[in-house]
């Protein structure tokens with residue numbers, strides 16, 4: 001283990017905390033919380049284009065996202081903790097998506113579903129006027145699911161990958 | 175039948191309206207007309223009173239060939255096929271009277287034509303862009319439109 005140099009005598013409390021890290025470690029509690037978070041992902045109810053149809057199919061009885069605890073679509077951004085970006089983000093919609101993301105309380109995650117949200121997909125060409133070329137241009141994305149549209153199985157797989165990521169205690173977006 | 179002839183009579187009363195003799199079946203229209211832009215509101219009223227709806231409104235960029243924009247209106251009704259297409263030739267940069275007071279659907283169609291092709295509509299209650307991003311200063315469906323600037327969000331670095 002690396003030795004940390006002692007803090008300077010005139011360091012403020014804030015500097016001390018930054019250098020020494022938190023005084024109390026709640027790893028066990030954090031892990032427990034993460035297990036709970038991973039198994040009860042509440043997506044925000046919103047779709048942007050054709051991919052949203054597959055997202056709805058994934059939520060309906062045949063594929064039933066609820067089996068993984070992630071079928072409780074919330075109509076308010078303030079109750080949601082995962083944003084499934086399902087569809088083309090038009091330039092006009094971009095600021096709205098960003099505002100919704102900003103309204104979601106931390107911890108929160110984002111899934112980019114389909115070619116459009118990965119890099120603009122079929123609507124991308126040099127000098128295009130219509131779309132935002134990829135969701136990660138406006139918000140931080142955790143999981144990318146390729147396809148046009150991805151099948152419901154792919155979305156479920158993406159959710160399971162996100163669960164793994166959360167259980168592994170990856171950093172939250174604030 | 176009397177309804178249709180009533181429409182024909184009312185249309186015949188509009189001086190600048192010219193009707194094509196036999197519309198091509200491929201056009202999908204039973205009537206093709208051109209009219210001066212000052213008469214378009216009158217034409218709209220005739221169709222409105224005959225029970226037609228404004229099915230479509232768009233514009234064409236004909237500036238290269240004619241230094242003009244064409245604004246195209248399509249009227250239709252339920253029942254027997256009877257679709258009419260009316261074309262208005264507008265010198266580039268000039269405005270057309272709005273049909274928004276007559277047909278609710280014209281409101282958004284005219285905003286779209288303005289957004290995409292820069293055609294202005296006189297008397298429109300709220301002629302602002304409808305599809306392109308906020309703060310856009312281009313009309314992307316014009317033939318000489320080149321390359322769009324990056325999206326505002328992207329330019330701002332998210």
Ligand code: SF4
Nearest residue numbers: 050051087114115116
């Ligand atoms: S990726 Fe394909 S299916 Fe999904 S929103 Fe884009 S065009 Fe539609």
